[in-house]
Amino acid sequence: MGVTMSQIVNIPLTAGSSSQTPNRVVVHAIAEFIDGVPAVDFLRSIGLSAHAFVTCSGVIIRSREDTRGAYHAKGYNTNSLGIEFLVPGNHDYASFKDAIRSPYLTENQYESGLWQIKEWFSKWLIGDISRHSTLDPTRKTDPGDGFPWERLIKDIRA
Numbered sequence: 001m002g003v004t005m006s007q008i009v010n011i012p013l014t015a016g017s018s019s020q021t022p023n024r025v026v027v028h029a030i031a032e033f034i035d036g037v038p039a040v041d042f043l044r045s046i047g048l049s050a051h052a053f054v055t056c057s058g059v060i061i062r063s064r065e066d067t068r069g070a071y072h073a074k075g076y077n078t079n080s081l082g083i084e085f086l087v088p089g090n091h092d093y094a095s096f097k098d099a100i101r102s103p104y105l106t107e108n109q110y111e112s113g114l115w116q117i118k119e120w121f122s123k124w125l126i127g128d129i130s131r132h133s134t135l136d137p138t139r140k141t142d143p144g145d146g147f148p149w150e151r152l153i154k155d156i157r158a
């Protein structure tokens with residue numbers, strides 16, 4: 001398993017605090033397109049951000065440095081790293097919530113996301129990794145039952 005530099009691209013987002021020391025990872029899912037708008041552009045348009053997005057082909061889009069905050073998880077934006085797994089296709093919120101109930105990750109996407117998260121664990125003193133839905137259960141359902149959470153936790157520790 002490995003990710004080459006060609007699989008990492010930078011698309012900066014400006015929303016977030018100017019400095020942080022990460023101790024938490026929050027795992028998210030977001031539609032590839034929201035009402036026709038690419039996920040990164042959509043978050044920019046509503047003043048939100050994340051540190052990384054993982055495309056269906058396994059490309060990692062970096063949007064915030066680890067040492068800068070991002071606005072990705074209400075109440076948990078301090079000292080945390082947010083990673084967004086893209087869900088294929090164009091969705092409104094209802095179809096997105098439906099899509100993440102069933103498996104949606106490609107194998108390349110899973111491996112790239114695992115690589116990014118393991119890199120964070122090797123670089124920072126990460127005390128917790130959470131699903132967004134666990135941190136904000138009344139508002140959020142991502143990354144959903146279709147996300148291989150148990151596999152991810154096992155592979156991070158492997």
Ligand SMILES: [Zn+2]
Pocket residue numbers: 027028029072132140142
């Ligand atoms: Zn989320």
